[in-house]
Amino acid sequence: MSTATTLHVLADPSRQAILDLLRERERPVGELVANLDQSQPGVSRHLRVLREAGLVEATRDGQRRVYRLRLEPLEELDAWLSTYRSLWTARLDQLEAHLDERRTT
Amino acid sequence: MSTATTLHVLADPSRQAILDLLRERERPVGELVANLDQSQPGVSRHLRVLREAGLVEATRDGQRRVYRLRLEPLEELDAWLSTYRSLWTARLDQLEAHLDERRTT
DNA sequence: GACTTATATAACTCGTGGCTAATATAGAAG
DNA sequence: CTTCTATATTAGCCACGAGTTATATAAGTC
Numbered sequence: 001m002s003t004a005t006t007l008h009v010l011a012d013p014s015r016q017a018i019l020d021l022l023r024e025r026e027r028p029v030g031e032l033v034a035n036l037d038q039s040q041p042g043v044s045r046h047l048r049v050l051r052e053a054g055l056v057e058a059t060r061d062g063q064r065r066v067y068r069l070r071l072e073p074l075e076e077l078d079a080w081l082s083t084y085r086s087l088w089t090a091r092l093d094q095l096e097a098h099l100d101e102r103r104t105t
Numbered sequence: 106m107s108t109a110t111t112l113h114v115l116a117d118p119s120r121q122a123i124l125d126l127l128r129e130r131e132r133p134v135g136e137l138v139a140n141l142d143q144s145q146p147g148v149s150r151h152l153r154v155l156r157e158a159g160l161v162e163a164t165r166d167g168q169r170r171v172y173r174l175r176l177e178p179l180e181e182l183d184a185w186l187s188t189y190r191s192l193w194t195a196r197l198d199q200l201e202a203h204l205d206e207r208r209t210t
Numbered sequence: 211g212a213c214t215t216a217t218a219t220a221a222c223t224c225g226t227g228g229c230t231a232a233t234a235t236a237g238a239a240g
Numbered sequence: 241c242t243t244c245t246a247t248a249t250t251a252g253c254c255a256c257g258a259g260t261t262a263t264a265t266a267a268g269t270c
Binding site for chain 2 (some may be wrong): 237
Binding site for chain 2 (some may be wrong): 242246247248249250
């Protein structure tokens with residue numbers, strides 16, 4: 001899944017809230033609905049989007065479906081972001097170098 | 106600016122392409138247009154969105170406007186992502202611990 | 211099988227966002 | 241002040257996405 005997809009899926013407050021809940025522990029849909037101030041179909045729809053983006057996965061438990069977090073897309077996003085991270089660490093390095101120079105001269 | 110805003114703004118291929126170009130060096134609008142296979146108004150509109158999200162900033166140079174990257178929102182995004190990063194580093198730690206245990210027993 | 215609970219899907223409405231073409235602004239040059 | 245160049249804004253169109261209500265599916269209970 002592309003990082004653009006992951007970004008788009010993450011850029012929704014309801015879905016962020018779902019991920020925040022699943023970050024603590026896996027949960028059935030009903031428990032998510034109870035915590036989310038949104039209709040059950042709405043939550044199910046978000047779960048579908050998250051599932052298709054690989055950000056969550058579900059297993060059946062009787063008539064319930066238990067959802068849990070999948071970290072892979074977040075790791076990919078982290079990798080993408082790291083190409084920018086080098087820019088601000090470089091900036092810090094420059095600052096340190098500058099301070100070093102001032103100290104030694 | 107909220108991370109949700111940053112995520113939404115980043116979740117567009119055209120804007121990602123703009124940031125990729127600005128990652129190398131600052132550039133005037135015309136140079137971006139020349140590299141972007143999109144109309145000038147389209148690029149200007151994306152630049153506005155990026156500007157309002159704090160991801161780029163512009164300075165005048167005669168009749169041109171030179172755009173450059175701003176890292177702050179990306180750093181915020183990185184900080185947000187780091188709350189999840191601990192989850193997969195934890196996973197790695199567990200793996201290591203498991204391997205250690207196998208080695209010592 | 212009839213009924214209940216848990217979850218998913220469908221149908222619909224409504225706002226947002228991206229694209230383009232046309233126009234406006236603003237500085238540079240003559 | 242007219243003209244040219246660089247960039248921004250506006251207006252209109254179309255697609256997408258989020259929310260809701262109603263309905264379907266599927267498992268559990270009696």
